[in-house]
Every structure is written in structure tokens, then in C-alpha cells.
Amino acid sequence: MNSKSLNKIYNNSLLGPMIFFAVLLCIPLVTSSNYVFSILTMVGFYALVCIGLTTLTGYAGQISLGHAAFYGIGAYSSAVLTGTYGLNPWLAIIIGAVISAIVALIVGIPTFKLKGYYLALATLGFGIIVFTLFKELSSITGGSNGFFGIPSISLFGFEFITDISYFYLIWIVVFLAILFMRNIIHSRIGRGLRSIEGSEIAADAVGVNLMSYKLQMFVLSAIFASVAGSFLAHYVSFINPDLFVANTSIFFLIMVIIGGKGNIWGSIVGAAIYVLLDELLKHYVPLLLPNVGGEFEIVFFGILLVLMLIYMPNGLVPQFEKIVSKFKRKPSANSTLQSISANATGGDNK
Amino acid sequence: MNDKRPILSVENLTKVFGGVVAVDNVSFAVDEGEIFAVIGPNGAGKSTLFNMITGVLPSSSGNVYFQEKRLTRKKPYQIAQLGITRTFQNLEVFDNMTVIENVMTGAHITMKTNILTAGLRLPNVKKEEIRIMERSMEALEAVGISHLAYELADRLPYGSQRLLEIARAAISNPKLILLDEPMAGLNSEESRQLVEVILKMREQGMTFLFVEHDMETVMSISDRIVVIDNGVKIGEGTPEEIYQNPQVVAAYLGDEEEEGVEAYA
Amino acid sequence: MELLSQMLQLLFSGLTLGAIYALIAVGFVVIYNVTGILNFAQGEFAMLGALISISFVNMNVPLWLAVILSIIIVAAIGGIFERTAIHTARKSSVTTLIIITIGVSIALRGLAILIWGTQVQTLPSFTDNTPINILDAVLLPQNIWAVGISIVILIIMMYFFNFTFVGKSLTACVVNPFAARLMGINPEKMSLLAVIVSAGIGALAGSVIAPISGATYDMGMMLGIKAFVAAVIGGLTNAPAAIAGAFLIGIIEAFTEGLWSSGLKDVVTFSMLLLILFIKPEGLFAKASGKRV
Helix, strand or coil: CCHHHHHHHCCCCCHHHHHHHHHHHCHHHHCCCHHHHHHHHHHHHHHHHHHHHHHHHHHCCCCCCCHHHHHHHHHHHHHHHHHHCCCCHHHHHHHHHHHHHHHHHHHHHHHHCCCCCHHHHHHHHHHHHHHHHHHHCHHHHCHHHCECCCCCCEECCEECCCHHHHHHHHHHHHHHHHHHHHHHHCCHHHHHHHHHHHCHHHHHHCCCCHHHHHHHHHHHHHHHHHHHHHHHHHHHCCECHHHHCHHHHHHHHHHHHHHCCCCHHHHHHHHHHHHHHHHHHHHHHHHHCCCCCCCCCHHHHHHHHHHHHHHCCCCHHHHHHHHHHHHHHHHHHHHHHHHHHHHHHHHCCC | CCCCCEEEEEEEEEEEECCEEEEEEEEEEEECCCEEEEECCCCCCHHHHHHHHCCCCCCCEEEEEECCEECCCCCHHHHHHHCEEECCCCCCCCCCCEHHHHHHHHCHHHCCCCHHHHHHCCHHHHHHHHHHHHHHHHHHHHHCCHHHCCCEHHHCCHHHHHHHHHHHHHCCCCCEEEEECCCCCCCHHHHHHHHHHHHHHHHCCCEEEEECCCHHHHHHHCCEEEEEECCEEEEEECHHHHHHCHHHHHHCHHHHHHHHHHHHC | CHHHHHHHHHHHHHHHHHHHHHHHHHHHHHHHHHHCCCCCCHHHHHHHHHHHHHHHHHCCCCHHHHHHHHHHHHHHHHHHHHHHHHHCCCCCCHHHHHHHHHHHHHHHHHHHHHHHCCCCECCCCCCCCCCEEECCEEECHHHHHHHHHHHHHHHHHHHHHHHCHHHHHHHHHHHCHHHHHHCCCCHHHHHHHHHHHHHHHHHHHHHHHHHHHCECCCHHHHHHHHHHHHHHHCCCCCHHHHHHHHHHHHHHHHHHHHHCCCCCHHHHHHHHHHHHHHHCCCCCCCCCCCCCC
């Protein structure tokens, strides 16, 4: 037996992700519009947050309503450490991630001891605390006026300034994050997490420490959000607390549900659809209702979220996969059917 | 057998549910390598006893020791990590995984991969995955369902799911396996298959504690038996001794026929 | 003397806030008890109640009638929400149902922007609002209204749950849904009833607070979350304890705001939430074995 037999259970092939990212990275050949790249870069930031969050929601069965806070902790750590103290941006990203991880532990340890949905409540409250602190600690964060002049990132002497350079940067990070998360899911850790969903009592009986796994996923997802926030800060060079309000956490959750909870690729799809819809709504609704102001678009996202959960609770990507596999089945149907029937006759002695 | 140290000792274990005593001051000790059975009529407190040993229910008083270590107040996963695994009366396979993944999950505590090494997929991780997969395949072969390895566990017939649970419980090389009514719902051919698997594993040094209704199996494979009725231990001994214990006969064997009818109904 | 009057003043506003939180928290506990769902749309009922009352008053409907109409309309909205969103998805996991309530809450908030805009709207006080001086502290009649209405409603609720058939049926669904069904009580109907009642009470809470702090499309979120904190302090399932928790939060908030910083009052409240989850997750007032309702 070798790694080939492992591939019978887990598709660890690099081909799919490589092709996807090759296509994505070729987009600059087709267009050079800064608007397109700024949109795609935003999708990248959101996707990075959602890769962690979708795993937390889908595999650990937990709802977090506070990921905007980790996104913000990353952003403000980078802003303050590089802008105020002149630290190396890469070091600041790491420090931000460590702070987020520690904060996630502090919030997570008490809540994961409890059964049920306390994480949703705890993270919601925690998100508001963090948001308020961003606003109130104005001597450090700049308060409601925001934090100006965050320096750009550079790597091996190359300075990331343009939209297109951040587009490359964030999508390479997303690529690595996807591989990292997929590796986790296709391992002992992933089985431990899935076993909780399969049968909590049996997971316990084979020695899976449920609380520890939920906590680890929560911390990991906080780190992903924090890193995304750090890159965001360097990209936009100006941040304010409003970027990290409770609604942002809810939008992350909406992206996860659109793409399909527990579906890593779904986080890209969810983020992309959210950003596109948001742009369209902000562009076209004011043409129809000229007097509308504020964040009116939440009404659409709210309804979308409810409809998705009622009619397509697994999200778009699994739905899409179902349709694709129906078409794919036909050519190879013979061999699969044979093996299934062979198994059935051999195993079913009832 | 008496010169052996007990691997599991249950001392004065008691469980009270809001005034009702479900298990009353039960004590017994299981020796290493034994097949030990707990029998009793329906509602006698067997499942409660099991759930206290595995940490699912906290005991009201009394203690459980496993290889001199106190299990009281330990969580189920900690008890599993000490080397006690179990199967369930009402099957608890991971229905969202394939059969082989179920067994691989059983090997959870024997593996070292953590979230970081898994994410980076270090060479060790891959080696470990392959090794565990091979071992899981062997475990499936041992219980005779390796041809179903890549099926979704949910799709397996009832009897095969029971065998799967045993493979999952055995893969981590535990010192003690608890079987909760392993014969329930099996036809005679499947029961025979299961008995064979258990006897084979015992030869390899595993200890079994099981709760069972099916008297025939209990008498044929167990070394020693404890009988409980209404939460109280009313007898202990070899199958022959149990047959001759008048109290046991009155309490349990007296309505064996009835039980038998129920089991097949 | 000045200190005493300041304390008294803060106590008045704390009790008022607490009364509002208590009404919303009770609705939250009722829904949680009957369905197991954390209803994140709870605060939006209060927001809708306030804004609908204001719209009726702007149409020259008498205030008392405006509030009653608003309660009826919001209760109906609650009923529609239960039938279309909760009931349709009732076979889904609780996780899914909770996220559905989040979706409904932001949809209602967005709807409020489309209807009422983002400006703060005001509702006249229920009666002449001449301040009353007590030991140099100012007490507004609307504060008395808030506390008074809240106490009356909470007493009615207690009576309803403990002494009426429907109330007892609701309780039965919580204790044992299966047995309740055998007794001819339909848990699904009870779920509908729970949401309608909670929505109506929420609307009342919103209408009572609107003359004091104004009404905006986004007022529901904070009210809802504070009510959550109150319910968690009470152990999530225990209505009287949640009410006590609500008053506790109201008073702590008022004192934090008055003596320290208005910006940081939310930090204090939510730190309390995390602290309670940390040290006493079964709720501050829980006895050894918690009983639901």
C-alpha cells in the first residue's frame, strides 16, 4: 500500500488548485482595470477569512459572530506596529496573528466547555467589545477618525503598491491557506472534527477531545482572519473601526453559507458572490430608489441568507458538485456500479 | 486466574437518579485477558453501569479503577486515552465517513499528527496516514468486512456496522474493550461470526467486558459473569456457578424465555 | 447630598433601561425554551414596534391606539417569520435555524432603512412629561411608565405560564415535547405562539423606550444583544432570573455611563457576559439543578 491508496479516500491532488490559480493569475493578461483588481483583491481578503470560518462552522459546528474582531485585530496590529512603531510588516502580521490566537483562546476556553450555542453569544459580545475599543482607545488607534498612513508591504526589495501587486499577493496567500486547510481536513485532525458531527458520543469514546478540537479550529480561523486583516490594512493604507462592526462578522457568515459551510472552495465562491452582489446593489438600487441611504443592502443579504438556508442549506458549491457529478458519472458508470454491486453481494448477508 | 491483578475494578459503584437507585453498591473486578459478562433483566442497571465506567454518566458514589488508576470524574475521551474503548448498543458509527475512515478515526489516540504538522503535511504525517490506513485495512480484514472499506458507513447492513464498531474499538490496541449488547439485532450467522472475532482478539491478549441479553452467547464465551437485578449485584461466578445460583435463576433465568421472545420480536 | 442625588438619578435611568431589557429578554427566553433557538431577531421586534408606533402617531392616530396597533402588527410579523422561516426549516439543525434568525434580523433592519431611513425618529411621551424632583434627582414620568408597564407585563407573563392552560402547555413542550404531543399539545403551534407573544412584547418594549432614547433602524441590535446578556446571566432558560439579570445590566450600564465613560459601557456589559460564561455559565441565580421556565 502507498499514497495511491490514500487517494482513494482523500483527493490530495494538486492539479485542481494549480489550474484554478493559474487561470486566476492570468487575469492580468485579459484586463488591466484597477477596478477589477481592487474587487478581486477584496474577494481574496474575504476568502481568506472564510476558509477558516467555513471550517469552524462546517466541521466544528460552531457559529462565530465575532470574526470581524479578529480581522480588525490583525488590521490594527499591523497598522499600529508598522505605522506608529515602524516594525517590519511581515513581523507585524505574525504578531497580529499571535494576539488574535491568544484572544481566541481566552474567548474560546470558557465557551467550549459549555454545550450548545454559547460561542455565538460570546463572540457577538466580544466583537462589540473589540469594536468599541478600536473606537475608544483613540490615542493608539486614531479612534473614529481612523488610522492613516499604513506603510505598504515589501518582499525581497519589491514594494507592493499597486492593486495588481496586492491581487497577486493575496491570492498566493489564499492558495497556500487552501492547501493548508485541505491538508488538515484530510488528516487525523479532520477525521477527529468530522467524527464529532458523525456521532459525538462515539467520537468521545475513541478518545477525540471534542473541546480541544473545537478550540483549535476556532483559534486557527481567528489567525486566518487576522492575517487577512493585516494584508487589508497594508493594501488600503487607511482603516477605521467601521470596517470591523458586528455586521461584517455577519457578512462573513453569509459568504460561508452561500459557498457551503465546511466547503473550502465554497469560501472563494461565497466571497466572490458577496462582493459582486454588494457592488451591483450599491450601484443599481440608488438608481431605482434615489432617496435610499445607509446600509440598505443588508435587506437583500438577509433575505438571501434565509432563502439559502431553507432551500439550499449545503450552499452553492456542493449543489454545483452534485450537478457536475451527474454528468461525470455517465462515462465511468460501469466500473463504479460493478464495484458497488460486488461489495453489496459480498457484504450483505442479512 | 486469581494470581492476576485485576485490570478493572469496580468498587461500590452507585447511581441515583432523582431518588431512584439505578445501580446500588455494585463491586466486581475484571482480570486481564478475561471475557467478563454483566447480565441482568431489562432495566436492571447494566447500561447505567456501563455508562459510569466509560465516563458518560458521573457516578453518585463509589469508584472505578483501571490498572490502579482512578477513572471517577474522568471524561470519556480521557478514559479512552487510558486504553478502554467501547461499542454501542444502538450503533454509533460515523455515518458521514467511509468505513475505513471510521476505523482510522478509532486509531486517533495512537497518532501524533497535530494541527500544524497536518496543515504543512510534513513527511511524517503522510507516513503515519499510510501506516494507519494499512492497519485499519487489516482490522477490517480481521472482522471480515475489508471489501466494504470505501463504502459510506451509513450504507452498511446492520450486522456489518456492528463488526465495524468492533474494528474501530480494537484498532487502538486498547487493554479493555466494552461491548454493549453486541449481539442485539444480529442473526445467528452474524452472532457466530462476532463470537469468533471476539475469541480471536482475546487470544491476542485483549480483555472484554460485555453486557448481553443473549444467554446462549454469554454462557458459551464468558469466563466469569456478574448478575445484577434492580441495580443490585445478586451473583458472580463462572457460567456453571451462575446456572446453579438459585437467586440468579429466580431473578433472571426464570424469565429467560420471555426475554428471548422479546429479543426476536 | 449631591452624590446621593446623582446616584439616585443613575438608579432611575438604570431601572428604566433594565425594564426594557427585561421585556425583550423574557421574549428571548420564551422562544429559547420552546424551540431551543437563540432568536437573534428579538431586538428587531422592539425596533419595528417603536418605528411603527411613530408612523401611526405621525398619521394622527392617538398614541395609545398607535402602540396597540404596532404591537398587533409586530406580533403578526413575528407569526409570519415563524411560519415562513422557522417552520419551513424546522427539520434543519439548530445551527441552521439560529443563522436563519440572524438573516431575518438583518433583513428587517434593512427593510427599516428602506421604509424609515436612517434618521432618529421620536415618539411623544405617554403622558405629560413634567420632571418630578426626588431628592434633587429628576424622574421623568416616562421612566415610571417604562418600569410600570414592564412590571405589569412580567406579572401577566408569570401568571400566564403558571396558571393558564396554554401557558402550562408551553411549559410542557419544554419539559417533554413527546409527552406534550401525546397530551394533544402541538409543539409546532406552541412555537408559533411563543414567537408571536415574544414579538408583541418586544414591540411594546420598543414603543416604551422610543420617547426616552428615540428610535432608529439599528436600535434593535444593541437592545437584542443586551437582552441576550441578561438571559445568559439568568442561565438562558429561567425567565425570572433573566429579568433580574436585565435590571442588573441596566443599572450597571447607567452607572458606568454616569461615573466613567459612555463609550466604554458596552465593554463593561460584554466583559460581564464573558466573565459569567467563564465562572458561572449556568447563570448567576442558578440553584444546584436548573429547571427550565
